[in-house]
Amino acid sequence: MWWENAVFYEIYIASFADSNGDGFGDIEGIREKIPYLKECGVEALWLTPFYPSPRVDNGYDVSDYCAVDSQYGTIEHFKLFLEEAHRNQLKVIIDVVFNHTSTEHPWFIESASSKNNPKRDWYIWRDQPTNWESFFGGSAWQLETVTNQYYYHSFAKEQADLNWQNPEVKQAIFEVLLFWLDLGVDGFRFDVINNLTVDNQFRDNPNEETGEQQHLYDVNQPGIQSVLKEMIQQIKEIKSDIFTVAEISSDSLPIISEYTRDGLFDTAFNFNLGSIEQLDLKKLTNEFKKMTEQKGRPTFFFNSHDMSRSWNRLAKEDSQVYQLLAVFMLINRGIPFLFQGEEQGALDYLPQSIKDVRDVQAKNKYQQLLSSMDEEQALIQANQVNRDRSRGMLTWSAKSDMGWIGQSPKNPEGEQILAVYQQLIQLRKSEGPFGTVTGITLENECLSYRVDKLQIVLNFGQQTTEQIFEDAAQTIFGTGRVSSNGQSVSVPPKSCWIGKDNG
C-alpha cells in the first residue's frame, strides 16, 4: 500500500502558512507551500480540521462537517489544493471528528430544542449526571436549561458527544465520509475514536489510588469495535487503498493495538512512544521492542499539535540528540508522522500572559489553579500543559506580525536540521519499505537495531561506542568509523551510524 513507506506531515492549519496576511494560516497558504513540502520529501499531508467551527477547541468543535471554515478559505480552495497536491504526488488525509460536534452544529441545536425533537437522541441526555470527568477538566455533563437535562461532553462543554447507539448518527456520519471520499481525499485521521461509545448503564467511574479518575465507563466500551469495523468496511469498499489512522486517547500499547486488529484501522498513533515526557532510553527501547511485535505497522512520531515540541521536551535543545531521534523515527519499520516545523527544529512557544493563551485546556487549568495560587504561578503551571506550545505560528519570512497566536521561535540551526531530515527521508525512500526489525539492544545509552539490510547505531551516551557485526557493512549515513575488515564500527558520543550489509 502507498502509505507503508510514506512520510506523513501534519499541518495544523491555523498556524502553518497565512496567504492573505490576516494572521491565520489558510488553505491557499498550504497550497503555496507545496514546493517546500516536496523539497522536504514528505509524501502525505494530514490536515487538522478546517471545517466551520466556533473554534473553542480550534476546529475540533465542528459545526458543519461538509464545508470549509471561511477563515481558511472555501471548498473551491480545498479542491484546488487537493488537485495540486495530487499533481505533485502528495497524498492528503483529513482529520474527522466524529466523537462530538460543536454545540453550534445544527444537529445539536435541534437536539437541544425539545425532548421530542427527532434529533433528541443524536446526543446523550440524562436527568442526572454521572461522575465522569471531561478530558479538559471538570464535569463531563452540562445542564441545558431549555429542557432541564444534562448533555454529555467528553471534552469542552461546547463539544457535545454524539450518541453512537443511534443508527441515524452512524448513517449521517457515513454520508460525511462519502462526501470527502467523493472529493478525492486519500485517507482519514479519526479523532479520539475510542471515546465514541459510553457505558449504557451510566455507571460512575472509579478513582485511582492517587484520587485521579479511572476512565472505565466512558472510553473503550464493549461493542465499539463492531461500530468502527462497519464504518471502515464501508469506506474501504468504496476506495480500497484509503488510509485510516486512529487517534486513541491512551498511551497504553495493549489498548492502542486493540484498534488495529483485522478489519479495523490501518494504524493508530503510538502515544506509548510519541508522548513520552522525557528521553528515557529504557522506556523508549521497551516500547520499541513491543511495537515490533505489534501486527501491522506502528506509527513513529515525537511531535503533534497536542504536546510540547520534541526539541524542548526530549532533545532538551541539543541538535545532536534531536538528529538521533530523527534517524530512529525515519529509518524504522513504522509510519513516521512529522509535525509542521519539526523538520527545522521549531521551538516551543510559551505565552507570557493569560490573555495570549489560546488552548482551551490550558485556560481551564489556569482558572482551576487560581483558587490555590496567584496569577503568575497559575500561568507557569498552566503553561506546563499548554498545547499552544507546539501551535505557535510558523514564520516563513522576516515579517513578524502577531497572528491569532504568537510565533514559534525559529531554531538558529534550522537549515542544518532540515538538511538532515531531507537526507533521512531520501534514505528511507531508497532503502524502504522496511520489513523486519531485529536485534534491538540498549547498552550504555547506545540503542542499536537492524531493519532488513541496515544496521542502525544511535549513541545517545557521552562515550564512544564500539559495535561488532556478523556481516561486514558499509557506511551509508552518520559519523561512525568502520574498521578495515568492515565488521565493527566505532560511533562517537551523541552520534549515529547507519551501515548497509555488503553484498
Ligand code: NOJ
Ligand atoms: C484530539 C485532538 O488532537 C485534540 O487537539 C482535541 O482537542 C481533542 N481530540 C478533542 O477533539
